[in-house]
Amino acid sequence: MKISQLFKLPFIIIGVLIFISSCDYSPEKVKFKRYRVAGERLFEQHCANCHQKNGEGLRGLYPPLAGSDYLKNEFEKSICIIKNGTNDTLTVNGKVYNLPMPSIDLGNIEVAEIVTFVYNSWGNEKGLIDVKEIESLLKSCE
């Protein structure tokens, strides 16, 4: 082996190690990605009409989800609203919104996927919200 080849060896080893470590196939992460991808599709189908694809809402009509203090502070209520809709007025980032949000026929798993997407987009990083957690939270909805 030539000296120059010997010199390259550590780089090759480090490169291989980085490559291996980037393939993180832990079941949790796979589940999270699966939820988020499905959630994005459902979001575009059911939510983006009003809240827009970028989550910014529409003027004073539909509240933003991106940078929303309501989502941050009212996690349980937000999940109930996603599942059941609401006719209440909501205050988001200091603005009052009064249009009704319809309830759509979503299964709990779909709610979990949407919640995972919304809570991990536009700067939100809440991680995976499992369907089991959603099920127990939904029991306490009014």
Next chain:
Amino acid sequence: MIRSVIALALVTLFFYECKPTIKKELPLPKLGRFEIVKNGDGVDTVFHQIEDFKFVDQDSNWVTNETFSKGIYIADFFFTTCPDICPKMKAQMLRVYDSIGSEPSLMFLSHTIDPKHDSVAVLKDFSERLGVDGAKWKFVTGDKEVIYKLGQTSYMASIADQGAAGLTHSGRFFLIDKNRHIRGAYNGTDAEEVNVMIGDIKKLLNEN
């Protein structure tokens, strides 16, 4: 020598054909049924027109055909609590409003198809929340039957009250000229078609 002359002639001919042709832009069509009527010795074509209407806007002002007679307008049908296509339409219409809404001879007319809920006050709140100028963009309400009939016969829009299944309506934007003719109809939920409409509006503004 002769061969090179012929070759030169052919090349010249070839490039001559390539000269840019100035396409004459056709005016926008007038949509709907039309009739051919006798006029003296010749004939005239009578195009479909928007019938007379009289509604109330978000500021409690009367809105009639006269309101729009000095320019052109875009019309659509919606209701404030509509969850599916209306928000998409409103987002697109807002894009039109923001891009060329400042044109003085362009106006917007949104008819509610749910006058029972969408009172003047509700429409006022809606337009304020949308943040648009009430003199420019009219949100109108009136007698339900009249609105539905106008939508169906003048704009040829499909609107229906399906009772428990809710209200359904066309997602189209209609481009109307100062003579009440429909000059274009576009899918108001499709950004591409709305881009075409923006182009057509500019065309129609130049026509006037």
